[in-house]
Amino acid sequence: MNSCTDCLSRNTCQSADKPMENYIRQLPRETAHHRVAGQSTKCGFGLQGVCCRLCANGPCRVTPDAPRGICGASADTIVARNFLRAVAAGSGCYIHIVENTARQLKNTGLHKDKIRSEQALNRLAGIFGVTGSDKYDLCVKVADTVLSDLYRPEYEPMELVEKLAYAPRVKRWKELGILPGGAKGEVFNNIVKTSTNLSSDPVEMMVSCLRLGISTGLYGLQLTNLLNDVVLGDPVIRSAPVGMNVIDPDYINILITGHQHSLFTYIQDRLLDEDVVAKAQAAGAKGFKLVGCTCVGQDLQLRGEHYTEIFDGHAGNNYISEAVLSCGAIDAVLSEFNCTLPGIEPICDELKIKQICLDVVAKKANAEYIPFNYETRQADGDRIIDEIIAAYKERRGNVPMNLFTDHGNKNTLTGVSEGSLKSFLGGSWKPLIDLIAAGKIKGLAGVVGCSSVAYGHDTLTAALTKELIAKDILVLTAGCSSGGLENIGLMTPEAAELAGPNLKAVCKELGIPPVLNFGPCLAIGRLEIVATEIAEAMGVDLPQLPLVLSAAQWLEEQALADGAFALALGLPLHLGVPPFITGSKLVTKILTEDMVELTGGRVIIDPDGASAANTLEAIIEEKRKALNI
Amino acid sequence: MERFVIIGAGAAGISAARVLRDFRPNDVITVISTDETVHSRCMLHKFLGHERDAQGINFAGVKFFEKNDIIHIACQTVHKIDTAEKKVLFGEGYSAPYDKLLIATGAGFFIPPIPHFREAPNVFGFRDLSDALKIDEAFAKGKRVFIVGSGLVGLDAASALCQRGAEVTIAEMAPRVMPLQTDDYAAGVYQRAFEDHGCKFLLGIGASDAVVDGEGNITEVILSTGEHVPCDFIIMAAGVRPRIQLALDSGIAAERAITVDDHLRTSAPDVYAAGDCTGLSGVWPDAMDQGKAAARNMAGVDEVYPKPYPFKNTSNFFGVTMLSVGRLDLTEGADILVHKTPTEYKKAIVKDGKLTGYLSLGDISNLGLYLHLIRDSIDVSGKLDKIFRLTFADFYGINERNGEFAYRAK
């Protein structure tokens, strides 16, 4: 059924974005939204995390007749093993990203390339305690400091942890013995640990998840943003168009997917050079534009102030990438990480969209692989440009156009970061803290992470967000959840109408929406910097803040690694569906109950937006009470 | 409109009544029984053990006769069948005319000719509800019970009574308990289970005489060894005999049992017989089958009664379950395969590639399979290495037409 396009099931999944839902339903081709129905029978063993496929004796499943795998592994071991493996893989993804980002910063220094924010560079140098002979040397030193930590063996603790993280948290982590060793070594070690007949200690494995979380959060999340700021420019708050309306068919449009904005540093500037624009015009277009999708699009949007010419805007999140490509006006896809859905392959074939892959980890079967290499970036860049022009010429006029020009909106607030938000508030967090203390803002909720479709595209994310703002809780978002929420208008100033009375008043006074867009999922790290700075200002530890997190529609392993960081920070973390753990009473209890004693955080699982919002509100109120506000 | 009369309300009688009502919604059906209520013989031990009351062992359902519009004449013994006038005579001059008659009188317990045993008022069988009631009464007066025979009936009675605190002694002629259903090992397992619950076994020993009191009650059993065993009452569990007296008195052919043809017809026209009284088998499911087959024939369907199940017994005492089916004793020219673990004991007798006998102690899963393999002589020669772990997957087949399973050669 999945491969049959003649008799496509018109039964596409629901979306919080109703116009998009209709658009997808009318498409003459299959997308992820179409495939949800055919995959609706889920394997119960998989759902519970008690299917183990590690060895040739398997797959083993836990049942009353056979409660242990052939090797003797209990449900607790199988679940913990599967979970740790996922967190390790997710951590690996983020560490790959920060590694490449640091390498690009290093290249910038070595080759005296453009530095867009010296302020950002000095900030990092200050945190790290490094100096350099000049700004370029500093770039190299800063990058090397990061890389040397990443490459450390896992038995050597990483040095930047204590410099980056909030001191009370570091103290707790030391007590728990979860300071991470070299980030890549940690991933490696935990893959080894979770292999056949190795670790069968579920508690040790769950503690290892916390260690991986710290490494992921501080390096993969926080540092990636700060490193990117140097080369790509600081975020600036601005109003921007979002949704498929941003796509202008008069240009040669390139869709970007991935998380590694630094790999586009060269090409995003090159595309504006006179000779390149001339080539585009010779082919019949006005020039080139980059269209955003997934987190790299969010990152470009975050820094959009510096890219107004080349960047049209962010079209949407990962699960509408197939719809975006279907509009006919996208001529090429440049991918370097996830989410680059395999589902785009037949669409690109059919619509003659040129696929070029810049990092082998995101290779599409029918994509041309032109790996990003700093040394050869100019020749590679020109080659990429020429191929895309060729694709443009071949496809325009020969493939159907299906533009969706009234999708999205024109005035979404973007560019929010810990720096830009603090500046907006006058240079300190006091105004925000005062609003919270006075009850004008009840608390903060980070609704972050991915978009998923199996239980509705962004449906839980949107429902939860609406409930939270109605309760006067200010929502901060980052990740594909942002991409979904902005397309349904929750980040426009008009969205203040949906907020509770107190929050509405605050938003109207400040001219902000009740949902603030921090950009890519990497920016969850920025959110956590905000939390740290506020906690510091209030003289409390993170678990005491009236702050909750929700990765309501968490999708993949990276989300789980992020989640592990949230738990290490001591924050309550809501998930819409369990992360394949319920088959183990022990693992479930550790995450949902015992974690409070370990780190102060815990997991709350609730597939319903209203009920989850109630739980989160109750937690915020409890924290407020303890703070006497 | 025909008149159907059934003598006996056991497995055969009741299943026949049910089937007759299915076929003939409006005809008159009458069941005459000596007992007051319908009861399951196989659950008598639950009654005796005071786990269930009389209603609780009524396998037909309490309102069976009412719901099916069947006339039930209870507590009456039929003493003659007038095959010429086609009526049955019972009680003090009552009669019931019939167009078709079914004799389902079952079997009665047998008392061997040991001195005093046939006359003593405190010697009971364990066959009918009335037996159980008498035993209950006797138990109220004395707790020392002597059971003759360690077959299923004897052990049934023993397990019920020792759970109520009786002092049980069991005498068995053969050198092991349940001699027909077990081998030495399996018998030993059961013997130990019963001994752990306070029963005493006298194996390879019979009762040969008795001491009686003034009213003729046996107060001591004298064993074949000469030993005296004091007792308050005795339960005879030394076998049953088909109840053929009625047939004999009515001129219907019977030798050891009532003679029937392959349509379950007796020598008298329009008179059928089914159940233990035919001697074809002594097993509950067979009685049910015979009752149904006879009923269908009585209703006008020409149906041959298929061969009965091979000798099969199941027992479940003190948590020890066992099934034995087929002929465990016929081992000449056959392979004897044994599987033994601390919790299971299994034995298979295989002759010419066919399973002829099977015993399983402890594990009762898939035993119906083995029963079927023996009964239908299905070839198992390619499966001897897993003979103790067979499942239907080894013979899996489906009847395309109606979706039922079918045994297929593999």
Add this chain to the structure above:
Amino acid sequence: MKRIFIDPAKCDGCKSCTLACMESHRQDGGHGLYTLDLTDPANQSRNRILSDGQGGYSPIFCRHCDDPDCVRTCMSGALVKNEATGLVDYDAEKCAACFMCVMACRYGVPAVSPDRKRMVKCDFCQHLEEGPACVRACPKKAIEVREV
């Protein structure tokens, strides 16, 4: 009567039917596969997927036979062939836990309950309006309800 027809060639041994059966009969008041206790013997399934020894599977489902071995052998009246539905119904209250039915079914379908007080067998999910949960759960459509 209705019967669950089986096409063993389509069976992949995924055991979604087994899980659906467990879920349909769970007694803890919970709902959803996430919380179904997979290690509790009280949650045993009424169907069984056995290996056929050749890389395929032999799904064992109660046939609610036209001439059931279990009903024939039941001496307590707990197992009856329901006139109206054609299904073999089981009344646990009447059951004497003799397990003759377990030992009689030629396909080995009935099982002994963990507390050894009753027998466990398919009840065709008569408590569910939508009918047998196993049929709805099979992703290969290897089982379906048909009228016979």
